[in-house]
Amino acid sequence: MAIQSGGAAQQAGENVEAPQLQLFVMGLFFIFGGITSLNDVIIPKLKELFTLNYTQAMLVQFCFFTAYAVIGIPGARLVKRLGYMRGAVAGLLTMLVGCLLFIPASHTATYGVFLLALFVLASGVVIVQVVANPLISMLGKPETAHSRLTFAQAFNSLGTTIFPYVGSILILGSLAKVSASDLSGAELDAYRTQETGAIVNGYLGLAVALAVVAGAVWMFRNALKSEKHEESTGLAGLDLLKRTRFGFGALCIFLYVGAEVSIGSLIVNYLKQAHVMGLEEQAAGKLIPLYWGGAMVGRFIGSAVLRMVSPGKVLAAVACGAIALLAISTQTTGVVSGYSLLAIGLMNSIMFPTIFSLACEKLGPRAADGSGIINVAIFGGAVVPLLTGMIADVTGSLSIGLFLPAICYAIIAGFGWYARRPA
Numbered sequence: 001m002a003i004q005s006g007g008a009a010q011q012a013g014e015n016v017e018a019p020q021l022q023l024f025v026m027g028l029f030f031i032f033g034g035i036t037s038l039n040d041v042i043i044p045k046l047k048e049l050f051t052l053n054y055t056q057a058m059l060v061q062f063c064f065f066t067a068y069a070v071i072g073i074p075g076a077r078l079v080k081r082l083g084y085m086r087g088a089v090a091g092l093l094t095m096l097v098g099c100l101l102f103i104p105a106s107h108t109a110t111y112g113v114f115l116l117a118l119f120v121l122a123s124g125v126v127i128v129q130v131v132a133n134p135l136i137s138m139l140g141k142p143e144t145a146h147s148r149l150t151f152a153q154a155f156n157s158l159g160t161t162i163f164p165y166v167g168s169i170l171i172l173g174s175l176a177k178v179s180a181s182d183l184s185g186a187e188l189d190a191y192r193t194q195e196t197g198a199i200v201n202g203y204l205g206l207a208v209a210l211a212v213v214a215g216a217v218w219m220f221r222n223a224l225k226s227e228k229h230e231e232s233t234g235l236a237g238l239d240l241l242k243r244t245r246f247g248f249g250a251l252c253i254f255l256y257v258g259a260e261v262s263i264g265s266l267i268v269n270y271l272k273q274a275h276v277m278g279l280e281e282q283a284a285g286k287l288i289p290l291y292w293g294g295a296m297v298g299r300f301i302g303s304a305v306l307r308m309v310s311p312g313k314v315l316a317a318v319a320c321g322a323i324a325l326l327a328i329s330t331q332t333t334g335v336v337s338g339y340s341l342l343a344i345g346l347m348n349s350i351m352f353p354t355i356f357s358l359a360c361e362k363l364g365p366r367a368a369d370g371s372g373i374i375n376v377a378i379f380g381g382a383v384v385p386l387l388t389g390m391i392a393d394v395t396g397s398l399s400i401g402l403f404l405p406a407i408c409y410a411i412i413a414g415f416g417w418y419a420r421r422p423a
Helices: 008-015 018-037 039-049 059-082 084-100 102-108 111-138 142-170 185-218 238-242 244-272 281-285 288-305 311-331 334-342 344-348 351-359 364-377 380-395 403-418
Strands: none
Touching: 018 039, 018 084, 018 111, 018 142, 018 185, 039 059, 039 111, 039 142, 039 185, 039 244, 039 281, 059 084, 059 111, 059 244, 059 364, 059 380, 084 102, 084 111, 084 185, 102 111, 102 185, 111 142, 111 185, 111 364, 142 185, 142 281, 142 288, 142 351, 238 244, 238 364, 244 281, 244 288, 244 334, 244 344, 244 351, 244 364, 244 380, 244 403, 288 311, 288 334, 288 344, 311 334, 311 344, 311 351, 311 403, 334 344, 344 351, 351 364, 351 403, 380 403
């Protein structure tokens, strides 16, 4: 399949029915979305076990999303060398290795090994995402790419809705009555090993599932017989950043992922605060799906709205809505504060697919390069949460820390208005 918006759908039809390939891609969105959202569950778990402050706890997201900066461009090159289907298998197997690394992480009871496992896991996610985004954009008419990618992202949100709920039961539900801060020496090591066992079991189950999916994808490795890729120009396609629309869009992907991850990472600790909802860890964890579920519902709705309204205008509107909800949450208390924060997920819904498709309009045979650069921009999920945690530690307030995501949304609103007309 040539990477061209115009001819891709026809070429896909020559090799495999486009609807079947769309289902395959949506399955990939479901998998990597769910795995990414599990970070929101293990952050409070590891924060307690290793007695971390917010900055240290956010290293989970830093190591996970740093993989996008390190692997994004090499991942695009790998996919261009292997092809989409084989590239997906490579990504799935890398994710499997990352899941297995949780075993030595638990046995050594070392926070650094957990961070390494998350980096490897995320590296596989990056490769899979390099495959998924351009494929779903090309499987249909160019003028409906925004809607189609938003619909596929809804399956990403389905994963982010289901995985945290199950994870909160399996992982947060096992928190012991004692605290790591009350232990030391051998007792502390034994406590950490025992309590991280729940994390290991969860990721071992994922490893088995990934092995099955990788095997299924391998069976269709030759499905795209006419697939072609254009060689990169410049430094791994970085010349694309010279295009104002693409460069601005890549920046907004950086800011959007950073803002979304910052909020998701802090939900449990935010809702635990006495002036918000005063919940226990597991109860707060079970509300994480409302945040990601809002994104899922919004993407199904958005896939229809984007067919009728300018994608740029819709993007600007939801970014402003996110800012308003952050203001309400940080300036109120109780359930209003808690649920207004969770409602931001609804505003996030169409942001990633819309920014992606607006930024990548008219890239044609440079689609794989563009996808690789966009995946590097997802590094924002490492930087913005870490800075948000630092602000919260310095000020002693999670509410003040959340002003940083608000700034991110303001810039995204500006991009939406800038890109309200077709490229």
